[in-house]
Amino acid sequence: MLILLTTAVTFFLLAAAGGDAFSSLRDNPQVSERTIEQLRKSYGLDRPVSTRYLSWLGGALTADLGESFYFKTPVSSLVASRFAATALMSLAALAFAVAIALVLSFLQVRYRSSLLAKLIEGVVLISASMPRIVLGLAGLLIAVTLAVTSTFWIAAVALAVPLIAAFLAQFHDSLVVAMSEDYVRTARAKGLTETAVILRHAFRGAINPSLTLLGVSLGGLLGGSVIVEAIFGIQGIGSLMVLAVRNRDIPLIMGIMVITSLAVWAGNAIAEALQLLNDRRLRTAETE
Amino acid sequence: MSIDRSIDLHRRNWPLIIGTAMLGVFILTAIFADLIAPYDAGEQSRREPAAPAATIAFADGHPIVKGVRMTDPISRTYEIDETRPAEIRFFTRGYHYRLLGVLPLDVHLFGTENADDAVRINLLGTDDLGRDRFSRLLAAIRFSLIVCPLGALLASVLGVLIGTASGYAGHLADTAIMGVTDAVISLPSLIIILAARVAFPLELPPLTAAAMLITIFTLTGWAEMARLARGLVRKTRGTDYIAAAKVSGVRPAGILFRHILPNIARPLITQATLILPAFLLAEAALSYLGVGLQEPAASLGNMLSSAGDIDQLKQHPLLLLSPAIAIALFVLAVRLLNMGIKEKDASN
Numbered sequence: 216m217l218i219l220l221t222t223a224v225t226f227f228l229l230a231a232a233g234g235d236a237f238s239s240l241r242d243n244p245q246v247s248e249r250t251i252e253q254l255r256k257s258y259g260l261d262r263p264v265s266t267r268y269l270s271w272l273g274g275a276l277t278a279d280l281g282e283s284f285y286f287k288t289p290v291s292s293l294v295a296s297r298f299a300a301t302a303l304m305s306l307a308a309l310a311f312a313v314a315i316a317l318v319l320s321f322l323q324v325r326y327r328s329s330l331l332a333k334l335i336e337g338v339v340l341i342s343a344s345m346p347r348i349v350l351g352l353a354g355l356l357i358a359v360t361l362a363v364t365s366t367f368w369i370a371a372v373a374l375a376v377p378l379i380a381a382f383l384a385q386f387h388d389s390l391v392v393a394m395s396e397d398y399v400r401t402a403r404a405k406g407l408t409e410t411a412v413i414l415r416h417a418f419r420g421a422i423n424p425s426l427t428l429l430g431v432s433l434g435g436l437l438g439g440s441v442i443v444e445a446i447f448g449i450q451g452i453g454s455l456m457v458l459a460v461r462n463r464d465i466p467l468i469m470g471i472m473v474i475t476s477l478a479v480w481a482g483n484a485i486a487e488a489l490q491l492l493n494d495r496r497l498r499t500a501e502t503e
Numbered sequence: 504m505s506i507d508r509s510i511d512l513h514r515r516n517w518p519l520i521i522g523t524a525m526l527g528v529f530i531l532t533a534i535f536a537d538l539i540a541p542y543d544a545g546e547q548s549r550r551e552p553a554a555p556a557a558t559i560a561f562a563d564g565h566p567i568v569k570g571v572r573m574t575d576p577i578s579r580t581y582e583i584d585e586t587r588p589a590e591i592r593f594f595t596r597g598y599h600y601r602l603l604g605v606l607p608l609d610v611h612l613f614g615t616e617n618a619d620d621a622v623r624i625n626l627l628g629t630d631d632l633g634r635d636r637f638s639r640l641l642a643a644i645r646f647s648l649i650v651c652p653l654g655a656l657l658a659s660v661l662g663v664l665i666g667t668a669s670g671y672a673g674h675l676a677d678t679a680i681m682g683v684t685d686a687v688i689s690l691p692s693l694i695i696i697l698a699a700r701v702a703f704p705l706e707l708p709p710l711t712a713a714a715m716l717i718t719i720f721t722l723t724g725w726a727e728m729a730r731l732a733r734g735l736v737r738k739t740r741g742t743d744y745i746a747a748a749k750v751s752g753v754r755p756a757g758i759l760f761r762h763i764l765p766n767i768a769r770p771l772i773t774q775a776t777l778i779l780p781a782f783l784l785a786e787a788a789l790s791y792l793g794v795g796l797q798e799p800a801a802s803l804g805n806m807l808s809s810a811g812d813i814d815q816l817k818q819h820p821l822l823l824l825s826p827a828i829a830i831a832l833f834v835l836a837v838r839l840l841n842m843g844i845k846e847k848d849a850s851n
Contacts, residue, residue, distance in 0.1 A: 344835035346784045349827040356820050438691025442788050457792050460697050479689050
């Protein structure tokens with residue numbers, strides 16, 4: 216549904232705005248109007264928009280997203296090959312952000328109202344205000360001064376930092392809620408240390424509300440990867456999108472919209488599935 | 504009670520104060536960009552490409568700037584030329600401009616002697632074409648601070664309109680509108696903005712580029728606002744005072760504009776302040792990628808493109824990243840302001 220909506224809106228808007236891969240040829244006096252018409256015909260651009268969308272949709276259902284005007288190769292294989300790099304980087308960034316946020320949220324709750332907690336709050340406020348374009352360029356500077364050859368991890372960290380603040384806020388809030396639950400009180404009464412109470416009991420209860428955020432943040436990662444990929448020269452979906460825009464390659468843009476929607480949808484679905492796995496109460500409620 | 508709180512110095516709302524102050528500096532910078540800038544953003548000094556930041560010193564109690572001499576035109580390294588100090592003058596005459604687009608002036612806050620071979624004062628050095636980076640940064644900030652608030656305002660109005668319509672509409676229309684809204688929210692905004700960018704010609708003059716950016720921001724940035732407005736309208740519609748207004752015969756439009764919207768304005772304005780930095784970043788990203796505001800016009804994004812030049816980045820990291828620092832400070836300012844507003848609301 217989401218995918219259908221996105222592609223239809225993109226398709227019709229781009230058609231309504233006019234101009235395609237060949238309109239820039241008009242500026243070239245060597246190319247006659249007839250040649251352009253023939254080119255457009257051979258790509259089926261002379262047909263009405265609705266017919267074009269339906270035939271594109273028919274193809275899309277069988278994983279045929281048409282041919283890229285610019286690369287002259289099938290869009291589906293192009294997008295799939297570039298998607299791997301972006302997905303890998305996004306997952307690395309996600310893992311990094313989650314790990315840091317978990318550690319920081321533990322420290323914040325364990326040593327609440329201490330100087331450390333205040334310090335973490337300040338660092339997070341500043342890091343949350345650091346846009347990826349700034350982080351990416353700072354990362355590039357670090358890579359250059361340290362003569363690092365593999366920039367993958369630096370790129371992933373630049374992608375991850377803005378996420379840490381959002382995760383930390385969520386983890387911290389759910390942890391605080393969990394700390395006042397009965398089962399935490401029971402665990403404390405058993406004589407467990409505060410650290411053990413948080414790590415073994417409170418975290419488990421706090422994870423669930425945070426899972427939704429993980430799924431939702433995937434979209435932000437994909438958007439952020441555009442700029443990070445441009446800075447570090449990574450051949451992913453983001454840099455492909457920029458190429459497609461520069462060359463008015465509409466089939467390619469449509470393909471990228473499809474895979475982005477798919478990824479966002481998958482992210483939400485996985486988060487929901489994990490939530491069900493983690494919380495038995497939800498599972499029994501569903502089966503009843 | 505309220506008097507007690509206002510004189511309680513320990514509970515000052517620092518985020519609000521600092522955020523407002525920072526934002527105020529940005530706004531003043533944007534308004535007086537031409538007055539503060541010593542040179543025109545497009546003016547090239549071919550003798551000094553990629554020059555380092557000017558050295559300021561004091562001689563006999565007067566501020567002076569030291570001249571520079573290029574020692575190697577290939578790697579573009581410079582050394583300080585001690586034989587050519589120039590006095591820094593304040594409120595000098597320079598290029599002509601119009602303050603706020605109306606008042607014709609040629610006064611500049613500071614500068615050096617107005618001669619062809621005069622020592623130039625490049626506070627942040629120059630770029631590849633010998634243009635003064637400080638002056639360009641000011642022009643870029645002004646561009647961003649015109650385009651982004653306008654885009655945020657229009658996107659907010661559109662969002663409130665759509666959200667209110669959805670809040671008043673029947674079940675089917677409401678579901679359809681919110682379906683589109685959720686789709687726009689869930690997709691990465693930069694990807695949507697890039698897709699919308701294709702609808703416009705690739706190369707655009709500055710004014711058209713500004714209009715295009717505002718259009719794109721408006722068309723893609725309304726969704727969060729619409730969802731928030733819809734929820735608030737739905738909630739407010741059911742309250743007693745709206746029912747009372749209805750019974751006393753206020754027309755539906757009157758209820759909406761005089762009773763509902765004023766009551767839900769606060770959270771909507773808070774949301775609008777969050778849209779602003781998002782647009783600033785989107786503008787920087789588009790210009791960085793070469794599809795926003797293009798050279799020779801200056802924008803935060805296209806100034807950063809040159810930071811991709813690794814040799815120069817190594818030589819003058821702070822100078823090349825100065826637009827990035829401006830971006831980070833602006834985002835921090837808006838964030839602090841937002842935090843401060845929330846804190847204020849919570850304490851009331």
